[in-house]
Amino acid sequence: MFDLLGTALSSRLLLGTAQYPSPAILADAVSASGTSVVTVSLRREMAGGRAGEEFWSLIRSLGTRVLPNTAGCHSVKEAVTTAKMAREVFGTSWIKLEVIGNHDTLQPDVFGLVEAARILSEDGFSVFPYTTDDLVVAERLLEAGCKVLMPWCAPIGSALGPVNIPALRSMRAQFPGVPLIVDAGLGRPSHAATVMELGFDAVLLNTAVAKAADPVGMARAFGKAVEAGREAFCSGMLEPREVAMPSTPTIGRAVFS
């Protein structure tokens, strides 16, 4: 069990719900991944439309927790209002806080992020900030009231995987007691396993599963990779060395010449 802000979760994989070929495949992928938290969003509803109702009904049928996001928000005000609207609709004070600073890279505006995180934390939200691997920003987010941090490992949707492992390692070392969730940039199960081996508490991903040729199979693969990475971290891995070491004992070896 994974304790996240006082909630016991059965999986360390958090899964996005966007870009799947169909609602049925989304539902099957969620089930195959073993996740217990899915991310959701809010968008304009058409007059007389019921798209939101249909989607919300599907999500509720999955039996997972939801983590609403503020995707697409570029200002503190937008993000704060979207978070409040999400709390009302989804009935949770958890919010994945995104304040986007750059249209092309989707890099977070970390200054706006800290400001919005403070406002929302004071208003009773549990803020999951989508941030960079910058340690000073991380400090500021914690001071602003965040109890969890979600650094990217590469740009959203890039599938590059962890591009700066030393920075992630340093973040893990700097904040040993803070739940750290790698959010964004994971492309393959091995990427997820890698960051879990570094001691990250969980991963959040979407595109790598939704855009796979077989999203259900990929969801299952990521679920296994996250478990494997976690178990490896907990089991204590060997440090690499540059010389050979025989794995078979040499004592008692027969001598034939």
Next chain:
Amino acid sequence: MKLMVNGEAHEVAATTLAELLAALDYEGDWLATAVNSDLVHKANRAEFQLSDGDRIEILSPMQGG
């Protein structure tokens, strides 16, 4: 009164937010509303008086990453 609803101009007779939702055929408890960038709680829609030029956002659950 002229309003902007989800980015589109509307001329409506409604005077409250609840009346506006009904007039535009919005229904259901899965909607969230904001007027001029501030949340208006579901419970306050019936008494929330609209003013000419108000910008209304009506949002509902959607897929997200």
